[in-house]
Amino acid sequence: MLDLSLPDHAALPHAACPACRAEVLVYTDLDEDDKLVVRCLDCDAPLGEPGLQTCWTPDQAVEAGYPVEGWLPPDAGAGCSSGGCSGGSCSKH
Numbered sequence: 874m875l876d877l878s879l880p881d882h883a884a885l886p887h888a889a890c891p892a893c894r895a896e897v898l899v900y901t902d903l904d905e906d907d908k909l910v911v912r913c914l915d916c917d918a919p920l921g922e923p924g925l926q927t928c929w930t931p932d933q934a935v936e937a938g939y940p941v942e943g944w945l946p947p948d949a950g951a952g953c954s955s956g957g958c959s960g961g962s963c964s965k966h
């Protein structure tokens with residue numbers, strides 16, 4: 874798993890992806906020069922340096938129409954039993 878350095882409250886960095894033409898969740902990765910970049914979770918396009926993105930809570934990401942697979946169960950509200958808490962990504966602590 875990538876360490877997204879999530880703060881106490883779950884925060885999912887997002888950015889505008891030109892390829893996807895949407896606000897997309899991003900993850901941190903290394904580019905070919907071993908520089909930290911964030912990439913589109915959907916198409917892996919590099920979307921700039923980490924730390925410049927604003928963040929959604931998981932709920933906001935769902936509201937934005939993003940399929941937050943792996944972050945929230947299909948039925949929101951059951952989050953704490955799905956293992957999400959161990960990564961600090963659960964908003965229902």
Ligand SMILES: [Zn+2]
Nearest residue numbers: 890893913916
């Ligand atoms: Zn994309």
